[in-house]
Amino acid sequence: MPTLEQARQFYQAADPVHDFDHIQRVLRLAERIGPAEGADMEVLRAAVLLHDAAGAAGGGSGRATHQAASAEVARAALAAEGWPADRIEAVLHCIRAHRFRGSEAPASLEAKILFDCDKLDVLGAIGVARAVAYAALAGQPLTGAPSEKFKATGEKEPGEPHTPYHEFLFKLSRIKDRLHTASARALAAERHRYLADYFERLARESAGEL
Amino acid sequence: MPTLEQARQFYQAADPVHDFDHIQRVLRLAERIGPAEGADMEVLRAAVLLHDAAGAAGGGSGRATHQAASAEVARAALAAEGWPADRIEAVLHCIRAHRFRGSEAPASLEAKILFDCDKLDVLGAIGVARAVAYAALAGQPLTGAPSEKFKATGEKEPGEPHTPYHEFLFKLSRIKDRLHTASARALAAERHRYLADYFERLARESAGEL
Known part of the structure; x- marks a missing residue:
């Protein structure tokens, strides 16, 4: 899983509404809610750290599709760490499904928790x-x-x-x-x-x- | 005294922290506090409407000295309306003395009320x-x-x-x-x-x- 400092690099160019402080606040909520709900914390933490990685860093996709672009950033980052394909997919589903008006609805427990923590913020x-x-x-x-x-x-x-x-x-x-x-x-x-x-x-x- | 619409022209280029909405909020407070304290409402209203006229409109003086620049804008506006010199000076004192760290302290009742209403905001x-x-x-x-x-x-x-x-x-x-x-x-x-x-x-x- 990316460390906090590794994840921070994706958010250097972020606006103050989607900056790394947002990521850290969502992480603190996920670390409170995740265990209470019985989540896979490795998948959940990776999803939290990378969920805004592309749109926030001005990756060219814009806010409207930043969930898809962020999922691709996450795919590369986790593959480079040697994550198995099924667990990478579990993280990517969380990231793709975290938008209020996204086309993919949260299906897994971890996706539901990322969605909820992102919205609490x-x-x-x-x-x-x-x-x-x-x-x-x-x-x-x-x-x-x-x-x-x-x-x-x-x-x-x-x-x-x-x-x-x-x-x-x-x-x-x-x-x-x-x-x-x-x-x-x-x-x-x-x-x-x-x-x-x-x-x-x-x-x-x-x-x-x- | 300038009308609301006349005063608004000075604030077209203002930042959202010192825009015409700020002026109108301060005016509503002054219209509540002024009569309770026995203020000269003509002087007070003119001072409220013009107190950020120059710095807010990017008059070149910057925020640090906007009270002096705004006072000069007010002098011209009120002289053009035919105000007597002593009442113009009464308004200008309010404007020059409205800053938290300004060099001129509020001495008149109207200056104290403008200072207070500006700070309540x-x-x-x-x-x-x-x-x-x-x-x-x-x-x-x-x-x-x-x-x-x-x-x-x-x-x-x-x-x-x-x-x-x-x-x-x-x-x-x-x-x-x-x-x-x-x-x-x-x-x-x-x-x-x-x-x-x-x-x-x-x-x-x-x-x-x-």
Whole structure:
């Protein structure tokens, strides 16, 4: 299995939303949830360390297909270490299946845990930081509340900008219901509540109420 | 006094941390705190609308001296509206004295209120968003806790990166004790607590504890 320092090299050029700190946070969650769920920890750790290896390092594939590109990076890295083909495939399945809207759904326990840990890292106080950082890098406003129309339908008013609060309502608020393992769902409940409360407070502060 | 739409033109090129949304949030606070403290609202509103007019619009002076450059923008804008010289000077004093480390301290009630409202906008949930956005734009890591050495002395370990949590300990945590008006201190107490709790939670989530 790649060491932490070996894995770090894949993330040197990463943006701050998918950097090696993200990998290390996901690893700490996997090392907590994996044993509780009875996972093969060698497969799970390798999958965590390499799951964003290509898209994050600007491998040319872009975010949309980074799971496939990262799987190929992992295939080469693990073959070079002499892993047997079936265990390489087990890692590659985890990596290919870790996206929220990916075409391959997590089938193995280890794939489900990687998916869950990766998603936990967009909730809670970390989720606040990542949503805000993404908006700042994209030139979006940081504050400002979604319109009543957006809240009811997911459709914006003319000229309504996208903000982190929109991202929460559109995507992040649904994640807790998409997780596979009981261990992750338990952590997600509290992280979801924190994230929801944050955006409600942000809107009230922006209105000068608090 | 400039209208909101007239003031907005000064902030077209602003970064997301000092954009027109910031101006509007400060204005909402000033319209709450100003009457409670008995301020001259015409002077206060003009000062709020123009306080970041130059540095934010990339006027060439940089952030370090944007208060002086913004005061000169305000002088021209208010003279063009036919304001009397003494009331222009009252606005300019507010603008020159609004920086945390500026050389001119707030002497008038209106200057103290602008200072306080500007500082309230770096605390609370908004403070979280601004600190994170600043870090993302500067290429700093979003998470990661300060070392024990930094917590005790404000000095970093060799290679220790600056993060939003460092910025909180180094600067943001002290702001509540620097405010001038009772109205602002009352709002700051809760916003400070929220910001402090955020960074504590962020560190615990990053460690995989929550």
